[in-house]
Amino acid sequence: MSKLRPILLVEDNPRDLELTLAALERSRLANEVITVRDGVEALDYLYYRGEFSDREKGHPAVVLLDLKLPRVDGLEVLERVKRDPELRAIPVVMLTASREEADLIRSYHAGVNAYVVKPVDFKEFLEAVRDLGVFWAVLNEPPPGAVRPSFRRFATGE
Amino acid sequence: MSDSLPVTDADLASCDREPIHIPGSIQPHGVLLCLDPATLEVLQVSKNIAELLGIEPGAAIGKPLRVLMPGLERDLSALPGVRDGPPQYLNQVELCGKRFDALAHRSPGGIVLELEVCESGAEFRLANLYAPLEQFLASSRAPDMSPAQLSATAAAIIAEVTGFDRVLVYQFDSEWNGNVIAEYGNGRLPSYLGLRFPASDIPSQARELYRKNRIRIISDVDYTPVPLEPLENPLTGGPLDLSFSVLRSVSPVHLEYMRNMGTAASMSFSLLRDRELWGLICCHNREPKRAGFQQRSVCDLLAQILSLELAALERSSEAQHLLALEAIQSRLLRAMAASSRFHYALAGAAEDLLGLTNATGAAILHDGELLRVGETPAEEQIFLIADFLQQRGQPEVFSTHALASLLPEAENFRETAAGLLAISLSKLHRNYLMWFRPERIRTIAWGGDPSKIAVYADGARRLSPRKSFEAWSEMVRLQSDPWRRSEITAATELRNAVVGIVFRRAEELAQLNAELERSNRELEAFSYSVSHDLRAPLRHIAGYAELLSDDSGAQLSGNGRRYLAIIRDSVEFAGKLVDNLLHFSRLGRNRLVIEPVNLNEIVHGVREGLQMEMGDRRVQWKIQTLPEVKGDAILLGLVWRNLISNALKFTRNRPVAQIEIGWNATQREAVFFIRDNGVGFDMQFASKLFGVFERLHRMDQFEGTGIGLANVRRIIERHGGRTWAEAEVDKGATFYFSLPIQSVTSLSSGGDESRA
Numbered sequence: 001m002s003k004l005r006p007i008l009l010v011e012d013n014p015r016d017l018e019l020t021l022a023a024l025e026r027s028r029l030a031n032e033v034i035t036v037r038d039g040v041e042a043l044d045y046l047y048y049r050g051e052f053s054d055r056e057k058g059h060p061a062v063v064l065l066d067l068k069l070p071r072v073d074g075l076e077v078l079e080r081v082k083r084d085p086e087l088r089a090i091p092v093v094m095l096t097a098s099r100e101e102a103d104l105i106r107s108y109h110a111g112v113n114a115y116v117v118k119p120v121d122f123k124e125f126l127e128a129v130r131d132l133g134v135f136w137a138v139l140n141e142p143p144p145g146a147v148r149p150s151f152r153r154f155a156t157g158e
Numbered sequence: 159m160s161d162s163l164p165v166t167d168a169d170l171a172s173c174d175r176e177p178i179h180i181p182g183s184i185q186p187h188g189v190l191l192c193l194d195p196a197t198l199e200v201l202q203v204s205k206n207i208a209e210l211l212g213i214e215p216g217a218a219i220g221k222p223l224r225v226l227m228p229g230l231e232r233d234l235s236a237l238p239g240v241r242d243g244p245p246q247y248l249n250q251v252e253l254c255g256k257r258f259d260a261l262a263h264r265s266p267g268g269i270v271l272e273l274e275v276c277e278s279g280a281e282f283r284l285a286n287l288y289a290p291l292e293q294f295l296a297s298s299r300a301p302d303m304s305p306a307q308l309s310a311t312a313a314a315i316i317a318e319v320t321g322f323d324r325v326l327v328y329q330f331d332s333e334w335n336g337n338v339i340a341e342y343g344n345g346r347l348p349s350y351l352g353l354r355f356p357a358s359d360i361p362s363q364a365r366e367l368y369r370k371n372r373i374r375i376i377s378d379v380d381y382t383p384v385p386l387e388p389l390e391n392p393l394t395g396g397p398l399d400l401s402f403s404v405l406r407s408v409s410p411v412h413l414e415y416m417r418n419m420g421t422a423a424s425m426s427f428s429l430l431r432d433r434e435l436w437g438l439i440c441c442h443n444r445e446p447k448r449a450g451f452q453q454r455s456v457c458d459l460l461a462q463i464l465s466l467e468l469a470a471l472e473r474s475s476e477a478q479h480l481l482a483l484e485a486i487q488s489r490l491l492r493a494m495a496a497s498s499r500f501h502y503a504l505a506g507a508a509e510d511l512l513g514l515t516n517a518t519g520a521a522i523l524h525d526g527e528l529l530r531v532g533e534t535p536a537e538e539q540i541f542l543i544a545d546f547l548q549q550r551g552q553p554e555v556f557s558t559h560a561l562a563s564l565l566p567e568a569e570n571f572r573e574t575a576a577g578l579l580a581i582s583l584s585k586l587h588r589n590y591l592m593w594f595r596p597e598r599i600r601t602i603a604w605g606g607d608p609s610k611i612a613v614y615a616d617g618a619r620r621l622s623p624r625k626s627f628e629a630w631s632e633m634v635r636l637q638s639d640p641w642r643r644s645e646i647t648a649a650t651e652l653r654n655a656v657v658g659i660v661f662r663r664a665e666e667l668a669q670l671n672a673e674l675e676r677s678n679r680e681l682e683a684f685s686y687s688v689s690h691d692l693r694a695p696l697r698h699i700a701g702y703a704e705l706l707s708d709d710s711g712a713q714l715s716g717n718g719r720r721y722l723a724i725i726r727d728s729v730e731f732a733g734k735l736v737d738n739l740l741h742f743s744r745l746g747r748n749r750l751v752i753e754p755v756n757l758n759e760i761v762h763g764v765r766e767g768l769q770m771e772m773g774d775r776r777v778q779w780k781i782q783t784l785p786e787v788k789g790d791a792i793l794l795g796l797v798w799r800n801l802i803s804n805a806l807k808f809t810r811n812r813p814v815a816q817i818e819i820g821w822n823a824t825q826r827e828a829v830f831f832i833r834d835n836g837v838g839f840d841m842q843f844a845s846k847l848f849g850v851f852e853r854l855h856r857m858d859q860f861e862g863t864g865i866g867l868a869n870v871r872r873i874i875e876r877h878g879g880r881t882w883a884e885a886e887v888d889k890g891a892t893f894y895f896s897l898p899i900q901s902v903t904s905l906s907s908g909g910d911e912s913r914a
Contacts, residue, residue, distance in 0.1 A: 016694070
């Protein structure tokens, strides 16, 4: 496999950020993890703007996106990405605390690739992050379209 | 009884059109002169001026009055100023050795001067007339005087004043039939007391004349009418209007009527109420007879006092009745105001509801629901009445005492509803409050067979009144007692109140709905915030505890590691609580997906799913075949999952768990149950059982967050059913839930399924 593309993690809560990073670290993914703290920064990264104006060209392997974000929220970032033909192919995983059906429905309408409600239990969270990472950051060529194999299978197959 | 006569049938209707106010002739007991108002020259004169005053009619025409009757200027000085309407008394005058009462009034054809021959020996002095009036006024002040008693007193006094053989007080009903409500007689003429006379006896134009002119006199039924000369009035070019003339000649049909009745003289006084004809006082004599002007005036005054007294009596009785009804009404209003469902409140106050209109039965039809009170027709018959009212355009208030005459089917339920009083409670819906009265078979005593009101006389084309006035009884069927005006008023007022309440309820409901929507939105916002904000710190505790355990677990003491484990367990439990709470709140909000649900499959599926938890426990199942119902499959699945897993949980200390599942149907609901032989519970806590986070057992005995049964209740309530439980400590428990019977769609096949 060629050089691994980075994972873009969008998370404003420092503790969730630390826990998610810890989880990613423990799933031993080789991908670089780029962290931004709100929707504006996430869009700056994707559109090479602001502090990311001279970053290396290329899309992230996956965007892990919190739903509730300051300034521009996660749903809006998702909708912008999925509306843009350039960015549409980037897998976006909603990583969120919300169990609200309305959010879930809106995310799927916008074209989210996966929707994960962060479990309270850290072990479950760890598993989810690992599955997601393996599927979207390592195995995701080409974009999966409608195919959504079970995460569990990939996880146990590791 | 009166001027003119008969006629009900169309071919007899000519009587109604007979122009009785312009007969062109007078009765012979006086002279009539019509004078030019400006010059007092004679325009018309009755031909009997020759006999009575020795003046040739032809010679009188065109002469001024002072030339014709010299020396009377002083006595008749008021003549030029007389007004129209009833005649004014001018004076007693003497002409040709005879005494006359001079009366005058203004008519369109000029000033009408009538000289009425005074009866010999009828010297009436004012003092003599004062006594009877005083007597009547005194008796009218007596307490508890009924209208009939008062009328009888008036009749007696009038008979005494006039000397007539029989005096009747005659009251019109709503159809203008006349009822004799009081009578005074000296026995020379038959009694008519209590008899009813058909409306056609006094045709409409006669009634109109009696309304305007309160007195009419026929002194001799066999009189020869005296024509006026000339017949045409020179000022109007037509016959002279004799509406207010005391000498006016009457219809020959009426004279025949009088002869058939056996009376030779009659006189009547109108009883008016609010300027409408209400009744008559009729005086009859077997022989010709005439009362003088003074006597007539006293009788007229007495008749007017009687009118006022009767009106006052009726008003006060009606007012007392209304007052009583108002008390009933205010009790009904209070009952309705205190209840959320006004129709139940009304039906609950049966005595007042019926008392309000003096009915024997009532029905309230409200949004398809029918409540019946007292004696009423059957349900389908009430719906028939509602249809009938619908067809009549849903009148706000409708009343009849003869429903069968409008709705022929009503004959079938005449024993409960021959009379109907109904109010419409809604413009849009078929909502009514109805009162019923049973049939009251009545006998009416007619003054002669009213179907033979008139007959043709001797093949002539002229109509002739009936010959017999013998009482003739008629049975009236299919009618109730009529509704009183005050009862209809009370019903109308109740309608306004009910409509007001219904309207206010609708507004309150709309407001409540708006508040509910708002609180629902708030709840959503709340659960959203719980979802995010409460779970986040829990997640952090769990996450960092995990990291701490991974990174430094080895360095912790044994106690430290135990503390950390407790933190992790507690936070996990807290997470579950939060998730369950969110789940519970969503149960109440998400839309139900209603479809046919096979409960057997569901119970079977739940049991399969719980197999793991059961391990190697011995469970004896006894499961009846359950029906197919309409409901939300996922949520009903959750109900059974909760109930079955509870049953398993609380029987786990039993060597052999016994779990029985079944159902039965009542008229209104299907009741499902699950019975176990587990630890049960104390019934005094039964009310807490279905509350959120209520637990009846210690956590270390039986685990759980206490949300399961709250979920069951919420799901069942959203399906329109109920939940309850029965138990005894250590003797097992039975949990019940019901669904409306309408939701049972079929009894699924598949025999009883039991296994040990």
